Protein backbone atom coordinates (compact mmCIF):
# COMPACT_ATOMS: atom_id res chain seq x y z
CA UNK A 147 0.00 0.00 0.00
CA UNK A 148 1.45 3.34 -1.02
CA UNK A 149 0.08 6.67 0.14
CA UNK A 150 0.01 9.62 -2.23
CA UNK A 151 -0.83 13.19 -1.27
CA UNK A 152 -3.61 14.81 -3.30
CA UNK A 153 -3.51 18.62 -3.16
CA UNK A 154 -6.36 20.86 -4.28
CA UNK A 155 -5.23 24.49 -4.62
CA UNK A 156 -8.25 26.79 -4.76
CA UNK A 157 -8.66 30.55 -4.85
CA UNK A 158 -9.66 30.53 -1.16
CA UNK A 159 -8.23 27.36 0.42
CA UNK A 160 -5.59 24.73 -0.18
CA UNK A 161 -6.73 21.23 0.80
CA UNK A 162 -4.45 18.25 1.05
CA UNK A 163 -5.01 14.59 1.97
CA UNK A 164 -3.38 11.20 1.90
CA UNK A 165 -5.02 8.85 -0.61
CA UNK A 166 -4.40 5.10 -0.70
CA UNK A 167 -4.26 2.61 -3.60
CA UNK A 168 -8.04 2.16 -3.42
CA UNK A 169 -8.58 5.94 -3.78
CA UNK A 170 -9.77 6.16 -0.17
CA UNK A 171 -9.03 9.49 1.48
CA UNK A 172 -7.24 9.42 4.84
CA UNK A 173 -5.58 12.11 6.93
CA UNK A 174 -6.31 15.60 5.61
CA UNK A 175 -5.28 19.19 6.20
CA UNK A 176 -6.39 22.59 4.99
CA UNK A 177 -5.13 26.17 5.00
CA UNK A 178 -6.01 29.54 3.50
CA UNK A 179 -4.44 30.12 0.10
CA UNK A 180 -1.60 32.66 0.50
CA UNK A 181 -1.95 35.81 -1.57
CA UNK A 182 1.76 36.61 -1.84
CA UNK A 183 2.44 34.65 -5.02
CA UNK A 184 3.77 31.22 -6.02
CA UNK A 185 6.63 30.92 -3.50
CA UNK A 186 4.19 31.37 -0.60
CA UNK A 187 1.74 28.90 -2.18
CA UNK A 188 4.53 26.33 -2.57
CA UNK A 189 5.60 26.85 1.07
CA UNK A 190 2.01 26.36 2.21
CA UNK A 191 1.68 23.12 0.23
CA UNK A 192 4.98 21.82 1.62
CA UNK A 193 3.82 22.66 5.18
CA UNK A 194 0.50 20.87 4.67
CA UNK A 195 2.22 17.76 3.31
CA UNK A 196 4.75 17.84 6.15
CA UNK A 197 1.91 17.88 8.68
CA UNK A 198 0.20 14.72 7.36
CA UNK A 199 0.25 11.46 9.34
CA UNK A 200 2.74 9.86 6.96
CA UNK A 201 5.16 11.05 4.31
CA UNK A 202 3.60 10.41 0.87
CA UNK A 203 5.39 8.48 -1.90
CA UNK A 204 4.27 11.06 -4.47
CA UNK A 205 2.25 14.25 -4.72
CA UNK A 206 -0.44 15.28 -7.20
CA UNK A 207 -1.80 18.82 -7.43
CA UNK A 208 -4.87 20.38 -8.98
CA UNK A 209 -4.77 24.14 -9.58
CA UNK A 210 -7.31 26.51 -11.18
CA UNK A 211 -5.47 27.62 -14.29
CA UNK A 212 -3.89 26.40 -17.51
CA UNK A 213 -1.27 23.70 -16.86
CA UNK A 214 1.10 22.41 -19.50
CA UNK A 215 3.69 19.83 -18.52
CA UNK A 216 3.83 20.96 -14.89
CA UNK A 217 4.01 24.67 -15.80
CA UNK A 218 1.14 26.85 -14.52
CA UNK A 219 0.32 30.05 -16.40
CA UNK A 220 -1.53 32.94 -14.75
CA UNK A 221 -4.27 31.20 -12.73
CA UNK A 222 -7.04 33.85 -12.69
CA UNK A 223 -7.96 33.29 -9.01
CA UNK A 224 -4.45 33.25 -7.54
CA UNK A 225 -2.81 36.52 -6.63
CA UNK A 226 0.57 37.76 -7.91
CA UNK A 227 1.18 34.84 -10.24
CA UNK A 228 3.61 35.65 -13.04
CA UNK A 229 3.38 34.43 -16.63
CA UNK A 230 4.68 30.91 -16.07
CA UNK A 231 5.64 28.98 -12.93
CA UNK A 232 7.29 25.57 -13.05
CA UNK A 233 5.15 24.35 -10.18
CA UNK A 234 5.76 20.60 -10.56
CA UNK A 235 9.55 20.99 -10.69
CA UNK A 236 9.68 23.45 -7.78
CA UNK A 237 7.46 21.26 -5.60
CA UNK A 238 9.49 18.18 -6.53
CA UNK A 239 12.64 19.95 -5.35
CA UNK A 240 10.91 20.93 -2.12
CA UNK A 241 9.33 17.57 -1.17
CA UNK A 242 11.79 15.13 -2.77
CA UNK A 243 9.20 12.78 -4.29
CA UNK A 244 7.58 12.68 -7.77
CA UNK A 245 5.07 15.52 -8.31
CA UNK A 246 2.50 16.01 -11.06
CA UNK A 247 0.27 19.05 -11.55
CA UNK A 248 -2.98 19.37 -13.48
CA UNK A 249 -5.79 21.84 -14.06
CA UNK A 250 -8.35 21.50 -11.25
CA UNK A 251 -11.33 20.74 -13.48
CA UNK A 252 -9.38 18.12 -15.42
CA UNK A 253 -8.15 16.66 -12.15
CA UNK A 254 -11.70 16.57 -10.73
CA UNK A 255 -12.90 14.68 -13.80
CA UNK A 256 -10.02 12.27 -13.31
CA UNK A 257 -11.10 11.73 -9.68
CA UNK A 258 -14.65 10.87 -10.69
CA UNK A 259 -13.31 8.65 -13.47
CA UNK A 260 -11.01 6.57 -11.26
CA UNK A 261 -13.23 6.42 -8.17
CA UNK A 262 -16.67 7.94 -8.72
CA UNK A 263 -19.52 8.26 -11.18
CA UNK A 264 -17.15 7.93 -14.15
CA UNK A 265 -15.85 4.46 -13.25
CA UNK A 266 -15.86 2.13 -16.26
CA UNK A 267 -16.40 4.94 -18.76
CA UNK A 268 -14.11 5.21 -21.82
CA UNK A 269 -15.37 8.54 -23.16
CA UNK A 270 -16.35 10.87 -20.36
CA UNK A 271 -17.03 14.56 -19.91
CA UNK A 272 -16.92 15.95 -16.37
CA UNK A 273 -18.75 19.26 -15.84
CA UNK A 274 -18.18 21.27 -12.64
CA UNK A 275 -20.85 23.80 -11.79
CA UNK A 276 -19.42 26.15 -9.19
CA UNK A 277 -18.58 29.86 -9.08
CA UNK A 278 -17.51 29.25 -12.67
CA UNK A 279 -18.09 26.24 -14.90
CA UNK A 280 -15.20 23.86 -15.52
CA UNK A 281 -14.78 20.68 -17.49
CA UNK A 282 -12.51 17.69 -17.96
CA UNK A 283 -12.32 14.92 -20.52
CA UNK A 284 -11.40 11.26 -20.64
CA UNK A 285 -11.08 10.03 -24.23
CA UNK A 286 -10.56 6.42 -25.22
CA UNK A 287 -9.76 5.49 -21.64
CA UNK A 288 -7.15 8.23 -21.04
CA UNK A 289 -7.36 11.67 -19.46
CA UNK A 290 -7.25 14.19 -22.31
CA UNK A 291 -5.69 17.62 -21.80
CA UNK A 292 -5.02 18.59 -25.43
CA UNK A 293 -1.94 19.76 -27.31
CA UNK A 294 -1.04 22.52 -24.83
CA UNK A 295 -2.89 21.44 -21.69
CA UNK A 296 -5.87 23.67 -22.38
CA UNK A 297 -8.57 21.10 -23.19
CA UNK A 298 -11.77 20.77 -21.21
CA UNK A 299 -12.71 24.48 -20.97
CA UNK A 300 -16.37 23.51 -21.13
CA UNK A 301 -17.49 26.70 -19.37
CA UNK A 302 -16.12 28.86 -22.20
CA UNK A 303 -17.81 27.04 -25.05
CA UNK A 304 -19.98 29.66 -26.76
CA UNK A 305 -23.66 28.76 -26.69
CA UNK A 306 -25.09 32.18 -27.64
CA UNK A 307 -23.23 34.14 -30.30
CA UNK A 308 -23.08 37.72 -29.00
CA UNK A 309 -24.79 36.64 -25.77
CA UNK A 310 -24.24 37.49 -22.10
CA UNK A 311 -20.89 38.92 -20.99
CA UNK A 312 -18.58 36.28 -19.49
CA UNK A 313 -15.85 36.84 -16.91
CA UNK A 314 -13.31 35.71 -19.53
CA UNK A 315 -14.03 38.80 -21.65
CA UNK A 316 -15.97 36.98 -24.36
CA UNK A 317 -19.74 36.79 -24.78
CA UNK A 318 -22.19 33.92 -24.74
CA UNK A 319 -20.08 31.37 -22.84
CA UNK A 320 -21.84 28.64 -20.85
CA UNK A 321 -20.30 30.12 -17.69
CA UNK A 322 -22.06 33.46 -18.36
CA UNK A 323 -25.37 31.62 -17.77
CA UNK A 324 -24.50 28.69 -15.53
CA UNK A 325 -21.66 29.93 -13.31
CA UNK A 326 -22.86 30.86 -9.85
CA UNK A 327 -21.13 34.28 -10.01
CA UNK A 328 -22.94 35.12 -13.27
CA UNK A 329 -26.27 33.77 -11.97
CA UNK A 330 -25.90 35.96 -8.87
CA UNK A 331 -25.16 39.06 -10.97
CA UNK A 332 -28.24 38.43 -13.09
CA UNK A 333 -30.38 37.79 -10.01
CA UNK A 334 -29.18 41.05 -8.41
CA UNK A 335 -29.95 43.06 -11.53
CA UNK A 336 -33.45 41.57 -11.82
CA UNK A 337 -34.10 42.11 -8.12
CA UNK A 338 -32.94 45.73 -8.29
CA UNK A 339 -35.22 46.37 -11.25
CA UNK A 340 -38.16 45.24 -9.10
CA UNK A 341 -38.48 41.50 -9.71
CA UNK A 342 -39.74 39.68 -6.60
CA UNK A 343 -37.57 36.84 -5.35
CA UNK A 344 -36.86 35.07 -2.07
CA UNK A 345 -33.20 34.44 -3.05
CA UNK A 346 -31.76 37.31 -1.02
CA UNK A 347 -33.92 36.66 2.06
CA UNK A 348 -32.79 33.03 1.99
CA UNK A 349 -29.18 34.22 1.64
CA UNK A 350 -29.54 36.41 4.76
CA UNK A 351 -31.44 33.67 6.60
CA UNK A 352 -28.57 31.26 5.89
CA UNK A 353 -26.10 33.85 7.13
CA UNK A 354 -24.28 33.83 3.76
CA UNK A 355 -22.62 36.68 1.89
CA UNK A 356 -23.35 35.18 -1.50
CA UNK A 357 -26.00 33.14 -3.27
CA UNK A 358 -24.45 29.77 -2.48
CA UNK A 359 -25.59 26.46 -3.94
CA UNK A 360 -27.56 25.88 -0.74
CA UNK A 361 -29.38 29.20 -1.21
CA UNK A 362 -30.25 28.31 -4.81
CA UNK A 363 -31.42 24.85 -3.77
CA UNK A 364 -33.74 26.31 -1.11
CA UNK A 365 -35.19 28.93 -3.48
CA UNK A 366 -35.81 26.26 -6.12
CA UNK A 367 -37.45 24.07 -3.52
CA UNK A 368 -39.74 26.99 -2.58
CA UNK A 369 -40.69 27.40 -6.25
CA UNK A 370 -39.21 30.92 -6.42
CA UNK A 371 -39.97 32.30 -9.90
CA UNK A 372 -36.70 34.13 -10.58
CA UNK A 373 -34.55 31.32 -9.17
CA UNK A 374 -36.44 28.80 -11.31
CA UNK A 375 -36.04 30.94 -14.44
CA UNK A 376 -32.29 31.43 -13.93
CA UNK A 377 -31.85 27.73 -13.11
CA UNK A 378 -33.64 26.78 -16.34
CA UNK A 379 -31.40 29.17 -18.30
CA UNK A 380 -28.33 27.65 -16.66
CA UNK A 381 -29.50 24.12 -17.44
CA UNK A 382 -30.24 25.09 -21.04
CA UNK A 383 -26.77 26.60 -21.52
CA UNK A 384 -25.07 23.52 -20.05
CA UNK A 385 -27.33 21.23 -22.07
CA UNK A 386 -26.51 22.94 -25.40
CA UNK A 387 -22.84 22.48 -24.54
CA UNK A 388 -23.25 18.87 -23.46
CA UNK A 389 -25.24 18.03 -26.60
CA UNK A 390 -22.55 19.65 -28.76
CA UNK A 391 -19.73 17.78 -27.02
CA UNK A 392 -21.63 14.50 -27.41
CA UNK A 393 -22.10 15.26 -31.13
CA UNK A 394 -18.38 15.93 -31.49
CA UNK A 395 -16.93 13.18 -29.33
CA UNK A 396 -19.62 10.48 -28.93
CA UNK A 397 -19.36 10.20 -25.15
CA UNK A 398 -20.62 7.30 -23.08
CA UNK A 399 -20.80 9.30 -19.82
CA UNK A 400 -21.40 12.83 -18.61
CA UNK A 401 -20.65 13.45 -14.93
CA UNK A 402 -22.04 16.61 -13.36
CA UNK A 403 -20.32 17.84 -10.20
CA UNK A 404 -19.76 20.97 -8.12
CA UNK A 405 -21.72 22.68 -5.36
CA UNK A 406 -25.06 22.65 -7.15
CA UNK A 407 -24.69 18.93 -7.91
CA UNK A 408 -24.02 18.22 -4.24
CA UNK A 409 -27.18 20.09 -3.24
CA UNK A 410 -29.57 18.97 -6.00
CA UNK A 411 -28.23 15.46 -6.59
CA UNK A 412 -29.62 13.28 -9.39
CA UNK A 413 -32.23 15.91 -10.25
CA UNK A 414 -29.53 18.15 -11.74
CA UNK A 415 -28.10 15.40 -13.96
CA UNK A 416 -31.62 14.36 -15.02
CA UNK A 417 -32.57 17.96 -15.89
CA UNK A 418 -29.41 18.37 -17.98
CA UNK A 419 -29.93 15.02 -19.74
CA UNK A 420 -33.50 15.95 -20.64
CA UNK A 421 -32.50 19.41 -21.87
CA UNK A 422 -29.53 18.02 -23.85
CA UNK A 423 -31.55 15.40 -25.74
CA UNK A 424 -32.95 17.83 -28.37
CA UNK A 425 -29.40 19.07 -29.10
CA UNK A 426 -27.95 15.60 -29.52
CA UNK A 427 -27.86 14.09 -33.03
CA UNK A 428 -28.49 10.59 -31.74
CA UNK A 429 -30.20 10.93 -28.36
CA UNK A 430 -29.69 7.75 -26.42
CA UNK A 431 -29.71 6.49 -22.86
CA UNK A 432 -26.22 5.19 -23.67
CA UNK A 433 -25.01 8.77 -23.10
CA UNK A 434 -25.50 8.31 -19.36
CA UNK A 435 -25.73 11.54 -17.32
CA UNK A 436 -24.78 11.00 -13.71
CA UNK A 437 -24.17 13.25 -10.78
CA UNK A 438 -20.68 13.16 -9.24
CA UNK A 439 -20.31 10.69 -6.37
CA UNK A 440 -17.28 11.89 -4.46
CA UNK A 441 -18.74 15.10 -3.05
CA UNK A 442 -16.03 17.67 -2.48
CA UNK A 443 -13.22 15.11 -2.90
CA UNK A 444 -12.80 14.36 -6.63
CA UNK A 445 -10.13 17.09 -6.82
CA UNK A 446 -8.09 15.44 -4.05
CA UNK A 447 -8.61 11.93 -5.44
CA UNK A 448 -7.84 12.96 -9.02
CA UNK A 449 -4.75 14.88 -7.93
CA UNK A 450 -3.54 11.80 -6.04
CA UNK A 451 -4.16 9.69 -9.16
CA UNK A 452 -1.93 12.09 -11.13
CA UNK A 453 0.75 11.84 -8.44
CA UNK A 454 0.48 8.04 -8.46
CA UNK A 455 0.97 7.99 -12.24
CA UNK A 456 4.04 10.22 -11.87
CA UNK A 457 5.40 7.82 -9.24
CA UNK A 458 4.92 4.80 -11.51
CA UNK A 459 6.63 6.59 -14.42
CA UNK A 460 9.56 7.87 -12.37
Ligand SMILES: [Zn+2]
Pocket residue numbers: 301302312313314315316319321322
Ligand atom coordinates in the same frame (compact mmCIF):
# COMPACT_ATOMS: atom_id res chain seq x y z
ZN1 LIG B 1 -16.06 32.74 -21.04
